[in-house]
Amino acid sequence: MQDLPDKATEELRECLAKDTENPSVYLLLAEISLRQRNFDAAKSTLEAAVSYDFNVRHRPSYHLIRALIAVASHETKDANAILTNAIQLYSLKPSKEQSFLTYESLESTKLKIQLELAKLLQLDGNFEETEKILDALRQEYGEEHEGQIIFIQCDLLLKKKDVNRALRLLSEVSADKWYYVETRKIMADIYLTYKKDKRQYIACFKEMMHSSPTPEILIAAGDAYARILEMEKAIETYETALRKNPKDFALTRKIGQVYVRSHNYLKAVSYFEAALKRSGHDLIR
Numbered sequence: 001m002q003d004l005p006d007k008a009t010e011e012l013r014e015c016l017a018k019d020t021e022n023p024s025v026y027l028l029l030a031e032i033s034l035r036q037r038n039f040d041a042a043k044s045t046l047e048a049a050v051s052y053d054f055n056v057r058h059r060p061s062y063h064l065i066r067a068l069i070a071v072a073s074h075e076t077k078d079a080n081a082i083l084t085n086a087i088q089l090y091s092l093k094p095s096k097e098q099s100f101l102t103y104e105s106l107e108s109t110k111l112k113i114q115l116e117l118a119k120l121l122q123l124d125g126n127f128e129e130t131e132k133i134l135d136a137l138r139q140e141y142g143e144e145h146e147g148q149i150i151f152i153q154c155d156l157l158l159k160k161k162d163v164n165r166a167l168r169l170l171s172e173v174s175a176d177k178w179y180y181v182e183t184r185k186i187m188a189d190i191y192l193t194y195k196k197d198k199r200q201y202i203a204c205f206k207e208m209m210h211s212s213p214t215p216e217i218l219i220a221a222g223d224a225y226a227r228i229l230e231m232e233k234a235i236e237t238y239e240t241a242l243r244k245n246p247k248d249f250a251l252t253r254k255i256g257q258v259y260v261r262s263h264n265y266l267k268a269v270s271y272f273e274a275a276l277k278r279s280g281h282d283l284i285r
Helices: 003-018 023-035 039-052 056-060 060-072 075-090 100-123 127-159 164-172 180-193 196-209 215-227 233-242 247-260 265-279
Strands: none
Touching: 023 039, 023 060, 039 056, 056 060, 056 196, 060 075, 060 100, 075 100, 100 127, 127 164, 127 180, 127 233, 164 180, 180 196, 196 215, 196 247, 215 247, 233 247, 247 265
């Protein structure tokens, strides 16, 4: 996966070699540096963008990247001010000069700005303002970005120590939503961390397995059993996942490691040996 941003960076630098004053390229490079957590590079790239085209300061993405750099530097007050100012600068209505695609891109960036501001306000304990932003986002975007809004709302409720309401909010997400699996994982963690309820913790994973028994979900369920030291259940669930994807050698190694954690060393050795013969991979490494 690391090759993808590196390749993108290389291609963008080739673009700059042909057009050194293209602000869009600088913004994309800054965003890549930000995702790679190279904050100094992101900051210097933004400064270069401004030096070539002062008007880049009028772009929402410029303010979003600046704010995220400030957050990474633990300058939350600066980030808050940048995002608040950005929201005030941009209306949600397209200008006549904007194409549909340009407007869509701007809307996406504006949404990210508002979501980031909501997160910052929440971290600062400004729950009332966070609620106002989330309510406005629900009215503006509806179901399209409902998942992102729900996750921030859940964090807000947990910080307010309203655990039951957070669980109710997540439980209302149906299995046909793209963010269903993530909500159930968060629910499971809440049950275990806040309520110390292992039964409900595992029930969340059972529900996911019933709705969509993919190898990924089965592995997550196996991890959940292992987390609460139900090793036999963990192995059983892992092996179900392995039958669906026999070439998953990382999972094969994980099963052997669970046998070791269970102090079933003979079973672990025989499992590794049998798996090694099947795959030819170094599973014990």
